[in-house]
Amino acid sequence: MFARFLLRRVLLMVPILLIVAVMVFMLMHLIPGDPAVVILGEMATPQTVAALRHELGLDQPLAWQFFGWLGQVVQGNLGRSLIDGTPVVKILSQRLPITLELGALAFASSAVIALPAGIVSAARRGSAADYGTTILALAGLSIPSFWLGIMLILFFAVQLHLLPAGGYVPFSRSPLQNLVSLILPALSVGVRTAAVMARQLRAALLEVFRADFIRTAEAKGVSRPGILFRHALKNALMPVVTVAGLELGGLLGGIVFTEVIFDIPGLGSLLVQSIMQRDYITLQGGVLVAALIVVTVNLLTDIAYSLIDPRIQLAGERRR
Amino acid sequence: MTPGRMAVRRFARSRLSMVGLAIVVVMALAAVFAAHLAPLSPITQDYNALLQPPGNGHALGTDELGRDELARVIYGSRVSLEAGVISVGLAVAVGVPLGLAAGYLRGAFDEVVMRIVDAMLAFPFIILALALAGVLGPGFTHAMVAIGIGFVPGFVRLVRGQVLAEREKDYVAAAEASGGGVARILFGHILINILAPILVQAALSMSFAIVAEAGLSYLGLGVQPPTPSWGSMLRTAQGYLSRASWMAYWPGLAIFLAVLGFNLMADGLRDALDVKQQL
Numbered sequence: 001m002f003a004r005f006l007l008r009r010v011l012l013m014v015p016i017l018l019i020v021a022v023m024v025f026m027l028m029h030l031i032p033g034d035p036a037v038v039i040l041g042e043m044a045t046p047q048t049v050a051a052l053r054h055e056l057g058l059d060q061p062l063a064w065q066f067f068g069w070l071g072q073v074v075q076g077n078l079g080r081s082l083i084d085g086t087p088v089v090k091i092l093s094q095r096l097p098i099t100l101e102l103g104a105l106a107f108a109s110s111a112v113i114a115l116p117a118g119i120v121s122a123a124r125r126g127s128a129a130d131y132g133t134t135i136l137a138l139a140g141l142s143i144p145s146f147w148l149g150i151m152l153i154l155f156f157a158v159q160l161h162l163l164p165a166g167g168y169v170p171f172s173r174s175p176l177q178n179l180v181s182l183i184l185p186a187l188s189v190g191v192r193t194a195a196v197m198a199r200q201l202r203a204a205l206l207e208v209f210r211a212d213f214i215r216t217a218e219a220k221g222v223s224r225p226g227i228l229f230r231h232a233l234k235n236a237l238m239p240v241v242t243v244a245g246l247e248l249g250g251l252l253g254g255i256v257f258t259e260v261i262f263d264i265p266g267l268g269s270l271l272v273q274s275i276m277q278r279d280y281i282t283l284q285g286g287v288l289v290a291a292l293i294v295v296t297v298n299l300l301t302d303i304a305y306s307l308i309d310p311r312i313q314l315a316g317e318r319r320r
Numbered sequence: 321m322t323p324g325r326m327a328v329r330r331f332a333r334s335r336l337s338m339v340g341l342a343i344v345v346v347m348a349l350a351a352v353f354a355a356h357l358a359p360l361s362p363i364t365q366d367y368n369a370l371l372q373p374p375g376n377g378h379a380l381g382t383d384e385l386g387r388d389e390l391a392r393v394i395y396g397s398r399v400s401l402e403a404g405v406i407s408v409g410l411a412v413a414v415g416v417p418l419g420l421a422a423g424y425l426r427g428a429f430d431e432v433v434m435r436i437v438d439a440m441l442a443f444p445f446i447i448l449a450l451a452l453a454g455v456l457g458p459g460f461t462h463a464m465v466a467i468g469i470g471f472v473p474g475f476v477r478l479v480r481g482q483v484l485a486e487r488e489k490d491y492v493a494a495a496e497a498s499g500g501g502v503a504r505i506l507f508g509h510i511l512i513n514i515l516a517p518i519l520v521q522a523a524l525s526m527s528f529a530i531v532a533e534a535g536l537s538y539l540g541l542g543v544q545p546p547t548p549s550w551g552s553m554l555r556t557a558q559g560y561l562s563r564a565s566w567m568a569y570w571p572g573l574a575i576f577l578a579v580l581g582f583n584l585m586a587d588g589l590r591d592a593l594d595v596k597q598q599l
Contacts, residue, residue, distance in 0.1 A: 019439035030455045142580035144531045146538055146551075147572030150558055154568060158561050165561075253446030257535055261558065271447065272539055275454030287451045291442045298442075 245301025337588020419479025
């Protein structure tokens with residue numbers, strides 16, 4: 001049954017991916033005026049413009065251009081950077097691991113903050129700790145990651161000299177320095193997700209606490225920690241997993257600013273750099289990969305969701 | 321008591337909602353009366369007062385060109401509010417009719433619209449806005465269009481879901497039986513009954529729009545100098561953190577408060593209007 005669920009879910013991705021491809025392809029055609037002129041500048045000669053138009057395939061019919069581009073993409077060819085001719089796939093293969101590492105650290109820091117905060121808040125409802133967590137979560141939801149990043153630099157780097165203000169040290173060079181260089185960026189991206197998860201976990205736990213099976217457990221004399229960790233938490237985690245999955249897209253957005261602020265050479269700073277340099281081929285490749293990450297994360301969230309609650313698979317089967 | 325009055329009473333009883341409303345009202349007043357409230361012009365440069373700390377005739381200090389920070393923060397509220405209203409307005413104008421039609425007509429139209437919506441939701445909102453603003457070119461209008469387009473799928477999905485529930489109700493069957501046209505049923509009957517969640521979504525989107533505009537301006541893709549915008553002020557401030565840290569406090573605090581205000585208002589509206597759907 002799980003295999004059928006998985007197959008159906010993967011097949012559902014095909015039309016979405018196709019439309020995503022059309023949208024990414026059309027990015028180049030949204031450029032006001034002739035993309036070749038915009039890329040080369042107004043001073044370019046007609047011959048250079050014509051040569052670039054030919055190189056980019058802009059002199060061919062739109063549908064032809066799209067299928068040609070899609071054929072290359074499917075084969076793993078995202079074109080070459082307009083700046084130095086480096087294959088976009090090569091650039092992305094260098095940049096993406098850094099973003100994924102930052103994303104994973106940010107997500108881990110969110111979970112480390114959100115789980116105890118949400119549990120304490122729900123278990124001690126109405127206490128000072130609950131109010132404190134609620135207010136901090138509200139602040140975490142409203143603070144823009146780029147301002148938080150700048151404030152973290154000001155406090156921990158400029159004033160206390162505890163952590164670096166920016167830059168990235170590869171893991172292969174020094175695992176410790178790598179971690180140190182990513183602490184502030186991970187925190188600045190992760191705070192919002194932590195706030196969302198903590199609020200969701202608190203609400204879900206409070207809902208579960210009212211359920212009959214919890215009352216039964218209480219009547220059977222199960223201790224409070226036993227009820228919380230063995231019964232309530234597992235049931236409350238499901239909505240948190242969903243929200244966490246949905247938040248990953250937002251987390252990826254926040255990473256764009258964070259990478260620029262902390263000068264981290266990841267996917268986000270690549271997107272901004274390619275916009276500034278009018279390297280639309282690299283921009284196309286980067287945006288496509290960002291969308292693919294979100295689609296994949298959504299798929300993984302659905303799978304995690306169905307593993308936590310097998311009723312999801314059954315519901316899918318019944319709808320068929 | 322009418323449902324509307326009950327909602328207003330519920331909203332007014334919530335302290336946090338009223339705090340949110342107060343922040344939004346103050347921000348709106350600052351934006352509208354910026355010329356009267358700002359102590360100085362936000363673009364006048366004073367080379368005798370470069371990087372002045374708060375005090376000495378400049379309550380919030382000055383920037384690297386001697387411009388008054390308070391004046392720039394006040395005028396910045398105008399850009400942020402305009403950004404929110406225009407981009408959310410655009411998303412509502414496009415997303416609501418599409419969602420209404422998709423939910424009511426169903427069939428092939430619904431399928432096509434929803435697959436496009438699903439695909440748009442595959443792009444992280446900021447990356448979609450960034451890419452659109454990037455290809456359209458820097459500027460306030462382009463940034464607003466980019467942010468507004470980013471919000472459209474959220475509104476389509478929300479409205480379609482609401483319509484699917486409403487179209488089965490008796491009042492819609494009665495309107496159909498009395499010979500009302502599709503447009504009349506959608507806009508004259510169904511839309512009125514699903515305004516509450518749209519309102520909540522709009523308030524929530526305002527806070528995202530303010531952050532997105534500030535973010536695009538921070539990257540140099542939004543409002544262009546010398547017009548003051550909180551995002552571009554932050555970008556400049558980052559270069560002066562060790563010499564003039566106050567430059568980073570005020571625009572960031574302004575964005576934080578504006579976002580907090582709209583978030584609290586959206587929470588309050590959701591409770592007051594009894595919107596159960598998770599937005």
